[in-house]
Amino acid sequence: xxxxxxxxxxxxxxxxYLETTLYLDDRHTDAMTVVQEQAREAGIDLELRVMEWxxxxxxxxxxxxxxxxxxxxxxxxxxxxxxxxxxxxxFHWWGGFYENDDFTDLVKEAQRTPDDEERWEKYRxxxxxxxxxxxxxxxxxxxRVGRAYHETLEIPDEPWDSxxxxxxxxxxxxxxxxxxxxxxxxxxxxxxxxxxxxxxxSQYSLMRIYESLVSTYPEGExxxxxxxxxxxxxxxxxxxxxxxxxxxEGIHFHNxxxxxxxxxxxxxNTMMMGEDETEEYQDMYDVEENPISPRDADFxxxxxxxxxxxxxxxxxxxxxxxxxxxxxxxxxxxxxPKDYIEENGWEDFQDEQIGSGPFEFSHYEIGDELVxxxxxxxxxxxxxxxxxxxxxxxxxxxxxxxxAGDVHFTVTVSGDNYLDLQDEDQVITNxxxxxxxxxxxxxxxxxxxxxxxVRKALAYALDVEEIIKxxxxxxxxxxxxxxxxxxxxxxxxxxxxxxxxxxxxxxLLEEAGYTR
Amino acid sequence: xxxxxxxxxxxxxxxxxxxRTIPVLILATLVAFMLMRAxxxxxxxxxxxxxxxxxxxxEFRETHGLDKPLxxxxxxxxxxxxxGELGTSVRFDQPISDLIWYRIPITFQLMGLSMVISSVIGIxxxxxxxxxxxxxxxxxxxxxxxxxxxxxxxxxxxxFLLLFAFYLGxxxxxxxxxxxxxxHYLILPAFVLGLRLQAIIxxxxxxxxxxxxxxxxxxxxKTKGLTKHRVIFKHGLRNALIPVVTVIxxxxxxxxxxxxxxxxxxxxxxxxxxxxxxxxxxxxxxxQSLVLIITMITVIANLCADIGYTxxxxxxxxxTEEE
Numbered sequence: 001x002x003x004x005x006x007x008x009x010x011x012x013x014x015x016x017y018l019e020t021t022l023y024l025d026d027r028h029t030d031a032m033t034v035v036q037e038q039a040r041e042a043g044i045d046l047e048l049r050v051m052e053w054x055x056x057x058x059x060x061x062x063x064x065x066x067x068x069x070x071x072x073x074x075x076x077x078x079x080x081x082x083x084x085x086x087x088x089x090x091f092h093w094w095g096g097f098y099e100n101d102d103f104t105d106l107v108k109e110a111q112r113t114p115d116d117e118e119r120w121e122k123y124r125x126x127x128x129x130x131x132x133x134x135x136x137x138x139x140x141x142x143x144r145v146g147r148a149y150h151e152t153l154e155i156p157d158e159p160w161d162s163x164x165x166x167x168x169x170x171x172x173x174x175x176x177x178x179x180x181x182x183x184x185x186x187x188x189x190x191x192x193x194x195x196x197x198x199x200x201x202s203q204y205s206l207m208r209i210y211e212s213l214v215s216t217y218p219e220g221e222x223x224x225x226x227x228x229x230x231x232x233x234x235x236x237x238x239x240x241x242x243x244x245x246x247x248x249e250g251i252h253f254h255n256x257x258x259x260x261x262x263x264x265x266x267x268x269n270t271m272m273m274g275e276d277e278t279e280e281y282q283d284m285y286d287v288e289e290n291p292i293s294p295r296d297a298d299f300x301x302x303x304x305x306x307x308x309x310x311x312x313x314x315x316x317x318x319x320x321x322x323x324x325x326x327x328x329x330x331x332x333x334x335x336x337p338k339d340y341i342e343e344n345g346w347e348d349f350q351d352e353q354i355g356s357g358p359f360e361f362s363h364y365e366i367g368d369e370l371v372x373x374x375x376x377x378x379x380x381x382x383x384x385x386x387x388x389x390x391x392x393x394x395x396x397x398x399x400x401x402x403x404a405g406d407v408h409f410t411v412t413v414s415g416d417n418y419l420d421l422q423d424e425d426q427v428i429t430n431x432x433x434x435x436x437x438x439x440x441x442x443x444x445x446x447x448x449x450x451x452x453x454v455r456k457a458l459a460y461a462l463d464v465e466e467i468i469k470x471x472x473x474x475x476x477x478x479x480x481x482x483x484x485x486x487x488x489x490x491x492x493x494x495x496x497x498x499x500x501x502x503x504x505x506x507x508l509l510e511e512a513g514y515t516r
Numbered sequence: 517x518x519x520x521x522x523x524x525x526x527x528x529x530x531x532x533x534x535x536r537t538i539p540v541l542i543l544a545t546l547v548a549f550m551l552m553r554a555x556x557x558x559x560x561x562x563x564x565x566x567x568x569x570x571x572x573x574x575e576f577r578e579t580h581g582l583d584k585p586l587x588x589x590x591x592x593x594x595x596x597x598x599x600g601e602l603g604t605s606v607r608f609d610q611p612i613s614d615l616i617w618y619r620i621p622i623t624f625q626l627m628g629l630s631m632v633i634s635s636v637i638g639i640x641x642x643x644x645x646x647x648x649x650x651x652x653x654x655x656x657x658x659x660x661x662x663x664x665x666x667x668x669x670x671x672x673x674x675x676f677l678l679l680f681a682f683y684l685g686x687x688x689x690x691x692x693x694x695x696x697x698x699x700h701y702l703i704l705p706a707f708v709l710g711l712r713l714q715a716i717i718x719x720x721x722x723x724x725x726x727x728x729x730x731x732x733x734x735x736x737x738k739t740k741g742l743t744k745h746r747v748i749f750k751h752g753l754r755n756a757l758i759p760v761v762t763v764i765x766x767x768x769x770x771x772x773x774x775x776x777x778x779x780x781x782x783x784x785x786x787x788x789x790x791x792x793x794x795x796x797x798x799x800x801x802x803x804q805s806l807v808l809i810i811t812m813i814t815v816i817a818n819l820c821a822d823i824g825y826t827x828x829x830x831x832x833x834x835x836t837e838e839e
Binding site for chain 2 (some may be wrong): 054057058061292350365366367368392393394395400401403404406428
C-alpha cells in the first residue's frame with residue numbers, strides 16, 4: 001500500500017522536483033491521468049492512487065492525502081457552495097483544509113447582505129482570495145448532468161437548468177398514450193424520508209410527493225408562482241428579520257387533511273432539529289422517534305417560526321440571511337401533515353408517506369421499483385396516471401430499454417452513452433447544470449502543498465481545457481473559474497485565471513526550495 | 517433380505533452424510549462473517565456519509581453491534597439465526613428476511629429455468645457428439661460448447677438483450693414483475709446463464725457416453741439384438757448420466773455466481789443482485805446472511821444429489837462412500 005503524502009524533496013539526479021500521491025476515486029482516472037502527465041512536465045510527479053468511493057471518502061476525511069480530486073455539490077446558496085473552504089462547516093475537510101478567517105468572515109458577511117449587488121461584490125472578493133491562496137478551485141470543472149428521454153414523452157422546455165431539472169414539473173409531462181411513465185435511475189434512494197433525505201436519488205421521487213413553501217425553480221430564485229409552492233405570497237420586512245408567508249387556502253394532503261400554517265410550522269420546526277435537539281423537540285410535540293434533520297444548520301439564522309393565523313406563518317430571524325431560500329432547508333422542504341404524525345407517529349407515517357404533491361406514494365420495493373400514483377385532487381392538472389422509478393445497476397440496459405421505449409426517461413446518462421444517444425432519432429438528450437464542482441483539493445497541513453508556491457506551481461503546470469477534454473464529453477463538463485454555477489446570481493465570469501506556464505511553475509518550485 | 521440390508525445401510529449413510537454438512541455450514545458462517553470485516557472502509561462511515569458526526573457514527577456502531585469484539589458479533593449473529601432472525605439490512609434499513617423472501621421466487625425460477633435449458637441442450641449435444649463421434653456434427657457440438665464457455669456472461673447478456681429483446685422484440689428488455697410467474701421475463705437471462713452450463717454438460721455427457729458405449733455390457737446388449745435406440749437410451753444414457761447429474765448439482769453455487777451478473781444486466785431483483793448491492797454498500801449483515809443462505813442451498817442440493825445417487829445406482833458402495 002502506498003504511503004500517503006509527500007515522499008520528500010528528491011535528490012539532484014532525479015527527474016522531478018518532488019513526488020507525491022494524488023488520491024482519487026475510480027470515476028476520474030482518465031482526467032487525472034492527463035493531470036499526471038502535465039504535472040510531470042513541470043517536474044511534479046503525482047502518483048495516482050485510485051480508490052473505491054467509500055475508501056476514498058474515508059482517506060480524505062482522515063486528512064491522509066496531500067492532494068485529492070473530488071466533487072462537492074451544495075444547495076444553490078453561494079455560501080453553501082463555498083462552505084467546504086470554511087472551518088467549522090460540515091464539509092470543511094472536503095475543501096482541502098483551506099483556512100482563512102478573512103475569507104470566512106467575508107462569506108458570512110455576504111450572506112448577511114440583503115442588497116444583491118453588494119453581496120455579489122463580496123462573493124467576488126472571497127473567490128479571488130480563494131483562487132490566490134488555495135488554487136484548488138482553479139482546476140474546477142462543473143459537472144452537467146446528461147439526461148435522455150424517449151420521443152413518446154413530452155416535457156416542458158424551461159426547467160432544464162433548475163436543481164432537479166425537468167423532474168420539478170413531472171406533473172406537466174405528457175405521454176403519447178396514457179400509461180405508466182417509466183423513469184430509470186441508476187442509484188436507489190439512500191434515505192426515503194421527507195425530513196432525513198439528503199441524497200438526490202431520494203429527492204427525485206420524494207419531491208413529487210411533497211410540496212415546499214416557496215419554490216426555487218427556476219434558476220434558484222425563490223418564487224411562489226411554481227405549481228408546487230404552497231405559499232401564495234410572502235413579504236420580508238425592511239430589516240430582513242421578519243418573513244410573513246400567506247398560504248394558499250384549500251390545499252389538501254393525500255389523506256384529506258387540509259394543509260395549514262400549522263403544518264408548515266411543524267415541518268420547519270422538525271427540520272430545525274438536529275441530533276442534539278431531540279429532547280427539545282419531543283417536549284414541543286408529543287411524537288416519539290422523531291427524525292434527525294440533516295438541514296438544521298440551514299436555519300441557523302432563524303429564531304423561531306409561528307403560525308399566527310390559519311393561513312399565515314411568520315418566520316422571525318435572529319440575523320439576516322439573504323440566501324435562506326436557496327439553502328437546502330427551503331429548496332428541499334417537504335411539508336408533512338402535523339395531525340397525522342402526532343396521531344400515528346413517525347414510523348407509521350414513514351410507511352404511508354403522505355404529502356400534498358401531485359403524486360401519491362403507492363409502494364416501494366427495495367432494489368426493484370418505487371411507484372407513485374396521480375393525486376386526483378391536486379389543484380393543478382396532473383397528466384400522467386402512474387410513475388414508476390426503476391432501479392438499474394447496468395447503464396447499458398437502461399439505454400437499450402430507452403431506445404425501445406420501455407423506459408421513458410433516465411435521470412442521468414454518462415459520457416459515452418450520452419454521445420451515442422445524441423444520434424438516436426427516437427431519443428432526446430439534454431444536459432443541465434448542477435451545483436456540483438470537481439476540483440483538486442490541497443491539504444494545507446501537509447507537505448508539499450502547505451507551501452503556497454507549490455500549489456501555485458501545480459496550477460501553472462496544468463492546462464484545464466485539456467483535462468476536461470480527457471473526460472470525453474465536453475458538453476457535460478465546463479471549465480469554470482468559480483465553483484458557483486453560471487445560472488446563479490452570484491456567479492462571476494471574470495475571476496483571475498492561471499494559464500499553463502511551465503517555466504513559471506519551475507521557478508515557483510525552486511523558490512519553494514525544491515531542486516531537480 | 518438383501519434389500520433390507522441395503523435399506524438400513526442407506527439410512528445410516530444418509531444420516532452420516534447429513535451430519536457431515538454441519539461443520540461445512542459452520543465453516544461457511546465463519547468465512548462469510550470474516551470476509552466482510554477484513555479491512556476496507558468503516559461500514560458506519562460508509563452508510564452515514566461524510567457529514568456524519570462522531571456521535572452519530574458511535575450510535576450507528578452501537579445499534580449494529582459494531583462496537584463489540586468480533587467473537588461477540590459472531591455470537592450475536594449466530595444466535596439470531598438460530599432464532600430465525602437474519603437481522604436488519606444496514607443499507608436498506610429493512611429486515612433481511614423480507615428482502616430475501618421477495619427475491620427467492622425470482623432467483624429460483626431463473627435458476628430452475630436455466631438448469632432445464634442447460635440440461636436439455638447440454639445432454640442432447642453430448643449424446644449427438646458421442647453417437648456421431650468424430651464427424652462434423654461432433655465437431656460442431658464441441659465448437660459450440662467451447663464458444664459458450666469462452667463468452668463472458670455480461671457480454672452475452674448485453675448482446676442477447678440487443679438482439680432478441682430490442683431488435684427482434686421477442687422478450688421484454690429486462691425487469692421482472694416479482695413473485696412466481698413472469699417466466700417470459702426470465703427466458704433470456706436463463707439462456708445466458710444456461711448456455712455456459714450447457715457447454716460443460718455437453719462436454720461431460722459426450723465423454724461419459726463415449727466411455728459407457730465402449731463397455732462390455734453395451735456390447736453384449738447389442739449382440740443380444742436389442743434395438744439401437746434401446747441400447748443407447750436404456751443402457752447407455754442411464755449410466756452415462758450419473759456423473760452429469762452430480763456436476764449439475766455441484767454447479768449450483770456457480771449458477772448463483774452467474775446470477776449475480778445476469779440479474780444485474782437484465783435488471784432482475786433476485787438474490788444475486790441483492791448480494792452484489794450488499795457487497796458494494798458494505799452491508800455486512802446482509803452479505804453474510806445471503807452467503808449463508810446460498811451455502812445452505814448448495815449444501816442441501818449436494819446432499820440431495822448424493823442421496824439421489826443411492827437410488828439411481830444401487831451399486832454405489834455405501835460403506836466406501838461413508839469413508
